[in-house]
Amino acid sequence: MKYIQEFRRPELARQLADAIAQIADPDRHYRLMEFCGGHTHAIFRYGISDLLPANVEFIHGPGCPVCVLPMSRIDQAIELVQSQQVILCTYADLIRVPASGQQSLLKLKAAGGDVRLLQSSQQAVQIAQDHPQRQVVFMAIGFETTTPATAVAIEQAQALKLQNFSVLCNHVLTPAAMRALLAGPEPLLVDGFLGPSHVSTIIGSQPYQNLAERYLKPIVIAGFEPLDVLQSVWMLLKQLNAAQHQVENQYSRAVTVTGNLKAQALMARYFETRSSFEWRGLGQIADSALKLKAEYASFDAEQRFNIPLRPTTEVKACECPAILRGAKKPQDCRLLGTVCTPENPVGSCMVSSEGACAAYWRYRRSRT
Numbered sequence: 001m002k003y004i005q006e007f008r009r010p011e012l013a014r015q016l017a018d019a020i021a022q023i024a025d026p027d028r029h030y031r032l033m034e035f036c037g038g039h040t041h042a043i044f045r046y047g048i049s050d051l052l053p054a055n056v057e058f059i060h061g062p063g064c065p066v067c068v069l070p071m072s073r074i075d076q077a078i079e080l081v082q083s084q085q086v087i088l089c090t091y092a093d094l095i096r097v098p099a100s101g102q103q104s105l106l107k108l109k110a111a112g113g114d115v116r117l118l119q120s121s122q123q124a125v126q127i128a129q130d131h132p133q134r135q136v137v138f139m140a141i142g143f144e145t146t147t148p149a150t151a152v153a154i155e156q157a158q159a160l161k162l163q164n165f166s167v168l169c170n171h172v173l174t175p176a177a178m179r180a181l182l183a184g185p186e187p188l189l190v191d192g193f194l195g196p197s198h199v200s201t202i203i204g205s206q207p208y209q210n211l212a213e214r215y216l217k218p219i220v221i222a223g224f225e226p227l228d229v230l231q232s233v234w235m236l237l238k239q240l241n242a243a244q245h246q247v248e249n250q251y252s253r254a255v256t257v258t259g260n261l262k263a264q265a266l267m268a269r270y271f272e273t274r275s276s277f278e279w280r281g282l283g284q285i286a287d288s289a290l291k292l293k294a295e296y297a298s299f300d301a302e303q304r305f306n307i308p309l310r311p312t313t314e315v316k317a318c319e320c321p322a323i324l325r326g327a328k329k330p331q332d333c334r335l336l337g338t339v340c341t342p343e344n345p346v347g348s349c350m351v352s353s354e355g356a357c358a359a360y361w362r363y364r365r366s367r368t
Contacts, residue, residue, distance in 0.1 A: 037354025204259025
C-alpha cells in the first residue's frame with residue numbers, strides 16, 4: 001500500500017472485522033487500551049468499535065499531552081506572563097485548557113497578555129530574534145514526538161547567542177505512563193495495548209518490551225488509519241488467545257525497533273529525566289518527564305524566572321482525571337454536553353484534538 005486511501009478501503013475493513021469476530025472467544029471479554037489520543041479519534045471517527053464483537057472493548061488512555069498537563073503547570077505559565085511580562089509561545093490546543101479560577105491562557109491573551117500560538121518551536125526562536133528587548137518563553141509540551149523539535153530550538157538559540165529565549169519544559173515520557181497505569185495502587189484492568197505510533201517513530205518498539213514481559217500485557221504498535229487499528233486489534237486478540245505477551249509492530253512502514261537514533265541523540269544532548277512529574281489524572285509519576293540539563297540552565301525558564309508550582313484543585317464533577325487513567329469513559333461524565341462543551345470546556349479532555357471527550361462530542365454525541 002502506498003496511499004492513504006488504501007488504508008480506508010471498506011471491503012478490507014469488513015474482512016478484518018470478520019477475521020476478528022472469528023477469533024474472538026465468546027466466553028471472554030477483551031479490554032484493549034488505545035494509549036494514544038490519535039487512536040481514540042480514529043476509533044470514533046471511523047466507527048471502528050461498531051465493527052467489533054460486543055466483547056471487544058476499547059479503553060481510552062492518557063496519550064494526549066495537552067490533556068495530561070496538570071493545572072498547576074498552566075497556572076505557572078499564566079503567572080509568568082502576568083508577573084514577568086514575557087512573550088509566551090506555545091501550541092494552539094494548550095491555550096484553551098482550563099486553569100485555576102476558570103482562567104486559561106486564551107482568557108489571558110484576550111485580557112492583553114502576550115500569548116502567541118505557534119505551529120513549530122522554531123517560530124519561538126524567530127520571535128526572540130525579532131524582539132531582542134523582550135523575554136520570550138516557549139512553553140514546550142508533548143511526548144517524545146515533539147521533544148526533538150524543542151531540542152532543535154535550543155540548539156538554534158544557542159548558535160544565535162540569544163539571551164532572551166528560554167523553554168518552560170513540560171515534555172513527558174510514554175513508557176513511564178504505561179508503567180504507572182499497570183503498577184499503580186489501583187492497577188488498570190486492561191488485557192493489552194494499542195501502542196502509540198508517532199511516539200514510536202522516535203523511540204522505536206524496544207522500550208515497550210520490558211513492560212510487556214513484566215506485566216504480561218501484549219502491545220501492538222498501531223497506525224492511525226482504520227485498517228491499521230483493525231489489524232492491530234486482530235493481532236492483540238491472537239496474542240491474548242495464545243496467552244502471549246509480546247511487542248508487535250503493525251506500523252512497520254514508519255516504526256523500527258531502534259527508532260530515530262538522530263532524534264534520540266538530540267534529546268539526550270539537551271534533556272535529562274526528572275525524578276518526578278505530576279500528570280493530570282495519574283498524579284506524580286517517577287522518571288516520567290524531562291528537564292533541561294544543567295549546562296543549558298540559561299535556556300531553562302523554570303530557573304530563569306523561578307515561578308513556583310502552586311497546589312490546585314480540579315472541578316469535582318469533572319471526570320477527566322478518571323478518563324485519562326482508563327477508569328471511566330466520556331459518557332460517564334454528567335457534565336459532558338451540558339456544562340462542558342468545546343466552547344466552554346471544564347476539563348482538558350474536551351479541549352485537545354486528541355482528547356477523548358472531544359472525540360466523543362464530535363463523532364458520537366448524536367447517539368445519546
